[in-house]
Amino acid sequence: MKIVVAPDSFKGSLSAAEVAHSIAEKAKEHFPNAKVVSIPIADGGEGTLEALLSGKDFEKIECTVTGPDFRPSPSYYLRDGEAAYIEMALTSGLGMVQEPSARKTTSQGLGEAIAHALDAGAKMLYIAIGGSATNDGGIGMMRALGVRFLDENGEALCGIGDNLSKICAIDLSGMHPRIREIKCKIICDVKNPLVGKTGATMMYGAQKGASQEELIQLEAGMQNYAAVLEKTIPGTWSSAIGGGAAGGVGAALMAFLGGQFCSGIETVLDILDFNKTISDADLIITGEGKMDAQSAFGKAAVGVAARCGDKPCIALVGGIGEGFEAVYQAGIRAVYSVFHTAMPLTEAMKNAELMLKNAADRMFRLLKIQVNNK
Numbered sequence: 001m002k003i004v005v006a007p008d009s010f011k012g013s014l015s016a017a018e019v020a021h022s023i024a025e026k027a028k029e030h031f032p033n034a035k036v037v038s039i040p041i042a043d044g045g046e047g048t049l050e051a052l053l054s055g056k057d058f059e060k061i062e063c064t065v066t067g068p069d070f071r072p073s074p075s076y077y078l079r080d081g082e083a084a085y086i087e088m089a090l091t092s093g094l095g096m097v098q099e100p101s102a103r104k105t106t107s108q109g110l111g112e113a114i115a116h117a118l119d120a121g122a123k124m125l126y127i128a129i130g131g132s133a134t135n136d137g138g139i140g141m142m143r144a145l146g147v148r149f150l151d152e153n154g155e156a157l158c159g160i161g162d163n164l165s166k167i168c169a170i171d172l173s174g175m176h177p178r179i180r181e182i183k184c185k186i187i188c189d190v191k192n193p194l195v196g197k198t199g200a201t202m203m204y205g206a207q208k209g210a211s212q213e214e215l216i217q218l219e220a221g222m223q224n225y226a227a228v229l230e231k232t233i234p235g236t237w238s239s240a241i242g243g244g245a246a247g248g249v250g251a252a253l254m255a256f257l258g259g260q261f262c263s264g265i266e267t268v269l270d271i272l273d274f275n276k277t278i279s280d281a282d283l284i285i286t287g288e289g290k291m292d293a294q295s296a297f298g299k300a301a302v303g304v305a306a307r308c309g310d311k312p313c314i315a316l317v318g319g320i321g322e323g324f325e326a327v328y329q330a331g332i333r334a335v336y337s338v339f340h341t342a343m344p345l346t347e348a349m350k351n352a353e354l355m356l357k358n359a360a361d362r363m364f365r366l367l368k369i370q371v372n373n374k
Contacts, residue, residue: 138252293323
């Protein structure tokens with residue numbers, strides 16, 4: 001018997017690797033003769049590189065970047081031949097700031113990591129942009145790559161959201177020379193445009209600390225930036241699908257680097273050779289922090305189930321929300337929650353590992369009954 005354990009993280013409590021380890025431990029306890037394979041997964045957000053590193057023999061390149069709050073921050077990216085894998089959550093992520101600020105945070109660190117990879121000879125970039133702390137339209141990133149954003153006096157602006165409204169011109173003359181030689185894949189499932197009611201600012205700015213008044217100001221700045229960007233680099237960047245991802249970094253990667261969006265979970269599973277791993281599996285177990293109606297639309301666990309075909313796929317999740325039954329139509333056979341009694345979310349997150357192991361124990365006991373009765 002072969003069991004493949006392929007969960008996403010339980011955000012805020014357990015990494016994907018920790019979830020996989022806990023489930024695999026219980027699987028081996030109940031099925032000691034089974035081959036148990038752990039493949040932590042991610043969908044382009046926080047933990048993407050950790051998932052890739054746990055499943056492939058990539059080279060880990062450590063570097064120091066400018067964090068979203070302008071403090072020096074240790075970071076890393078992965079190398080595999082001429083390909084580099086970079087995660088925005090590790091350079092400009094929401095988890096890196098104590099007080100979120102859509103107005104004052106910068107994506108400069110992401111640009112520094114990209115520059116580091118380019119200087120080291122990378123010709124293919126895979127950039128996972130989920131979990132950002134920024135709403136600067138990617139100007140911080142591009143400043144680190146040599147682009148200057150100029151105000152009415154021709155002075156270069158710092159790469160923060162507050163400065164989007166001050167941009168009058170964009171100077172490409174000093175842009176990193178290798179940008180035009182490389183290919184760029186954007187690992188992200190966000191479809192929002194750069195501006196408008198469903199754009200970067202109005203949809204996600206509040207999560208990054210912006211008040212209602214600040215949202216209006218930042219949106220006006222993003223509208224100005226979009227207009228100047230489209231004059232400088234012809235294209236419909238203001239309405240491009242995915243342009244609003246990561247506070248506008250999506251639009252900048254498309255406009256300046258020629259980036260192309262690709263599904264987060266599909267890309268990660270392909271890189272990890274997931275189909276080959278499950279080809280002889282008898283059972284696949286996936287999971288995520290919360291499963292609800294949205295889980296059926298491109299989330300990691302359903303992405304795993306879609307690869308399983310007729311092989312049984314079970315989800316072990318943190319919480320269950322309204323409409324979770326939609327995942328049954330997407331290929332997941334059964335859903336188990338770690339909750340065994342009513343409790344505050346804070347308490348559950350503190351005891352997440354123990355609750356997960358207990359839930360896995362209950363699940364495998366039930367599965368063992370079925371296996372033994374065959």
